[in-house]
Amino acid sequence: MYYQKKVKDVCSQLNSSEQNGLTQEEAKKRLEQDGPNTLVEKKSKTKLQMFLSQLQDTMIYILFAAAAISIMLDEVTDAIIILIVVLLNAIIGMVQESKAEAALEALKNLSSPSAMVKRGGKIVEIPASELVKGDIVVLEAGRIIPADLRLTQTVNLKIEESALTGESVPVDKSAEYVAEGDTGIGDQINMAFSSTSVSYGRGEGIVVYTGMDTEIGKIATMISEATEELTPLQKRLNDLGKVLGIVAIVIVAAMFGIAVLQGRDMVEMLITAISLAVAAIPEGLTAVVTIVLALGVTRMVRVNTIVRKLPAVETLGAVSIVCSDKTGTLTQNKMTVLKVYFDGISKDVKELSYDDNKVFNNGFILCNDASTANNSRIGDPTELALLDMGSLMNVTREGLEGQMPRINELSFDSARKLMTTVHKDNNNNVMSYTKGAMDILLKRCSRILINGETIKITENHINEITTAAGEMAKQALRVLALGIKENDDSASEEDLTFVGLVGMIDPPRPEAKNSVLEFKNAGIKTIMITGDHKDTALAIAKELGIADSESQCITGNELNEMSQEELNKIVNNLRVFARVSPEHKVMIVKAFKSHGSIVSMTGDGVNDAPSLKAADIGVAMGITGTDVAKGAADMVLTDDNFSTIEKAVAEGRGIYQNIKKTVLFLLSSNFGEVISMFTAIAAGLASPLQSIHILWINLITDSLPGLALGVDPKDSDIMDAKPRDPKESLFANGGLIFTVYNGFMIAALTLGAFIWSPVQHLTAAGQSVTLEGIKLMLQDPDILMHAQTYAFTTLGVSQLFHAIGMRNYNKSLFKMNHLENKSMLLAFAVGLLLQIAVTEIPFLTVVFETVRLSLKEWFNLILIAMIPLLSHEIVVGFKKIIRNK
Structure with missing residues (x-):
């Protein structure tokens, strides 16, 4: 560890000269051997790679399979609809993530473009990329450190390292310091690290690490090696996709078993089985979830x-x-004076007035190299804090220096830990101000200023000052002391008069x-x-x-x-x-x-x-x-703002809640489709729905209210709950029972509507209503089309009503503010109009193989479709009774 070694030992180890540096020939040889002083870039994804990555999802694979089978069965329309959904999902995801990972590129940009080095005894400026181990680098204020250096010379050198260490003030550096053991980066005061900057003073250092071996390079390595993990939602949806895939396979196998037992046409049953498999998979789910997340991004912008x-x-x-x-x-990230001490009294800085102690106030403001003029903040954070203290009293350094110009100074030195400036007023009175570390300054004080009177400093005074400083230190305040010397323009720092203390910190x-x-x-x-x-x-x-x-x-x-x-x-x-x-x-x-x-x-x-x-x-x-x-x-x-994270967490919770509502809504709807079709076929009836009906409902009638659920305003008490278990299933807390219950209810309504038409024909013909009679009636193509139109319409509209109740399945419809989610009202209206369109517009009735319905039929079907709202009220009432027991 170079920070544990003396300068001469480091130079010897790296075979370099502190006075002359390396020769050009040796530097060239080392550059060829070690490579350039640059960070290795991570190859960024192309747009095509980003697009393809959006397709690596279990649900997407299932949709591709469904599209391929649809094409083989000559159901091209179904395949096109499915592929449009997949494409939409991939494009949305790619657009959101198109800003490729720029971390390593940004790290590269932080690198210093040039460096001043000693080569063969001469100081030359070279590209930072050509630096090698053993180079002697010359540092001055404003320079970016081009590599990791063991400092060889330091003169009042301060380096801003907050971006690397998180420390809020520049670090005083010392080439003479040698660490005795392992020391953290923030305490390695004889080192300078790549991409930090010199804020004060000057110095020199020998390059000990370049490129990826520097501290900044190690960070780059950690970034590039970090693996992308799936989020809890992605894991849940992947698991769901796998389950749905298994369900689809089981359904196809079951249908073939039924076909064999019932002696049905195998090709016809294959088409029916595929339709059932399609019904089991909510085609719009992936796209809806992606769009809901994208809309969530917009909501997050509102909370900064x-x-x-x-x-x-x-x-x-x-x-x-x-x-x-x-x-x-x-x-x-702004050093601020909180406490002051003078005249034997500690007080809050807000209680300070200029007339309290002009010498105290003038001293800390004038003995200062920082500037806040012209709305700019230039200088050391500690000195800026002192100027801010002055601004509380409407006093500026520039204003005071107009009355008391600086005539001499002794710059801050990390060894002395003091700074002195000398000023003369219009009456030729000279005042020297010295500020610095309390323990150092107090040793140089022979007198103390108390209530405007200068007296000899005593042991009691020193104890009081030490106690006051200790109280500040307990609050983790950085303490600075002030001393003065009158009628001496030499900037002497001996035989001073103690004035007071300030305590500062970067406040919360x-x-x-x-x-x-x-x-x-x-x-x-x-x-x-x-x-x-x-x-x-x-x-x-x-x-x-x-x-x-x-x-x-x-x-x-x-x-x-x-x-x-x-x-x-x-x-x-x-x-x-x-x-x-x-x-x-x-x-x-x-x-x-x-x-x-x-x-x-x-x-x-x-x-x-x-x-x-x-x-x-x-x-x-x-x-x-x-x-x-x-x-x-x-x-x-x-x-x-840290508080913005709290708002973002609340938004995140609300968005997840909305996604869960959307998923349960879509799955309960699809479960209803599967149960209605499976029950009808198992009973020997014709299929109540065609595959295009299922796709239409899954992609249009379901997706619109699904999106509306996705933008539902979050609950006001959402931050009262504990964080959810990351392993929690989407079906947790009664979600599975809810899905099954609503699925069976929707299936019952759909089957009821499906057999309603043949039952009407049987009744009109004076025949008894039996299962065999219904089967025979459904063999008539016109009656079958009429029955499927009833089932199709009831299924689509009932899911629109079901979505309204899904906004909050623990609250009565009459206690919800339906106007706060206008998107749901719009989705319901558009969904209903679209459902009407596929049964009333001639062109669409041909495509969807539906029949036109009378006003009476529409009225009756809408009444049936409203039953989910009645069910919602019954369930909410039942939950309330259980809670009150």
Whole structure:
């Protein structure tokens, strides 16, 4: 580990010179040997590959089989309708996922395009891709680090590493530091990592890792190796497809058995068997679910969420663990002064006024290199926080410097941990301000300013100051001290007068606390994962209600000592993970998933990308998020607001609920078709439905109300329920009984309508109504067509009424607000008009082999078709009686 070695030892190991670097010849040789300093790109899918991937589904395979058999039986119309549905489904899925995985491309774009290096004793600028191990890289403010470096020289060097480590402030670097043991990335202060940036100072470093061997390269490897897992809904639908496939095969076999026993025509029975198999499979289901998810994407946009992958909509609704990065997600990613101390008193910054202590206020605002002029924020986050403190009092650095210009300064140095500026006012009074680490500055103070009077500092004063600083530290505040020196323009940092302290932190988002509480009420655990220090992380976690005690917090160094299995055993007792690396984040996600939890991971930095990929659903920040994080995520929050995740979870739950209603509606309808046809054929009757009738109902009459169910507004109490079991079947909680019950009811109505016509003819002829008599009547083509028209119409319209009740099968129709789902009213109207069209428009009656019906017949059939609504009220009333017992 290079951070455990001295500079001279690293240079010796890599056979390089700190003063002269490598020769051009040696660099060329190493470049040929190790390859360029670039990230290996993952080959992206072509549009054709994305389209074909949409077809890899059990239900799709069954539909292809049904289309092929239809063509063999010369039922071309049926085959065309089926293939149109398959094509529609594939196109919708491809459009939603056409934004190919851009994570590695974004990582590549983060790479520095050029680097300043020492080659043969001269400083030259070369493409970053030509860097090799042993190169000496020159660093200055604003430069992107082009590779992983062991720093060899540092002068006030600060590097912004938040995208890699999650730490909210730039890191002070020191080339002299040598680590004694294993140290996390965030604490390797003698290292500089590829794709981070120099925010202050200058330095030099020797290249120790390039390309895929860098820390950023390791992240790229983890992203590329991450496997795409099926969502709970995809697993359920795949299982359903397999079951329906088995059902279709059993039906065909049963029909052939019946054909043999009844001595029927085998070809005729094959066509009938295929029709039954088609009836068992809801052809519109895959397309409807895909469209419902696509419509769900639109709904998510309204809550500031962009969905990159359709299944993510449903997955978010099943989440039981929300792993969140701290900086910028749970916090504001903006250092803020919360506490101040002067004149022996600690107070909240909001209580501060400019006239309280002008020396205190002037000192922290003037001893500052940051700027907030012209609506821009330039400089170190700590110094910006001090300027923000000034803005609370309507005081700016530019305004004060107009009255007290800077005449001398001593820049901040990481070794001294102090900064000094000297100012002269219009009366030629000179004031020197020094700010920095309290323990360092206090040792240089011989006096203290109390209520405008300068007196000798005593042990009691020091104890009071230390106590005040300790109280701030307990709240995980970063403490800065201020000292002054009057009438001395030398910028001396000795014999100072102590003035006061400020305590600052990157504070929690105000709305995040309520969201954590809402998640807790919904049975969802919020987990904080951060690269920041333990004390800071735990303080924020306690304030947000994520953690209660230190025992719920663990650090990256502790994780280094654990295996995956050991972490799996204790992970459910942990709430805060501090000072962690990208590898740790993936490890944590895997640990929670090992307990069957559906895990969401939120983040914005490059370091979050592997865990975003590893989680069941990755959620990236849209404003502060890096392109890498967005590329690896399933969803992006456009407002970077943690509370938006809560709204998205509620939407996800509602969408899953709607999909479940849609699936149960379609399956109960199809089950009714199967039972009605199977019963009629087993009884020796003609088929009550033709295959084109079944396809029409499955694709049109069913699909329209199915889509309307898919956009039903979510229940107001949807976040009161615990997360559903990811292994939960679509038929759980009475879904199977519901499907079977409604299927039998629809079958009874369809069969009743089918035999109604032959019964009428038997009655009119004065003949007794018997099964044999009905069989004979149905041998007449005209009577059969009339009977099938009755069955076809009753089946289609009854399912439209059934859909209305499906909006909420636990609530009376009279207590539903039907106007809140206008799509259902429209679907019902359009469905009814289409059903009328296929029996009344001459061209369509020929295609569908139906007969025109009289107004009386329509009235009677609609009355029969309304029975599902009556059934709905009876079932709801029965459930209410049971609940009240």
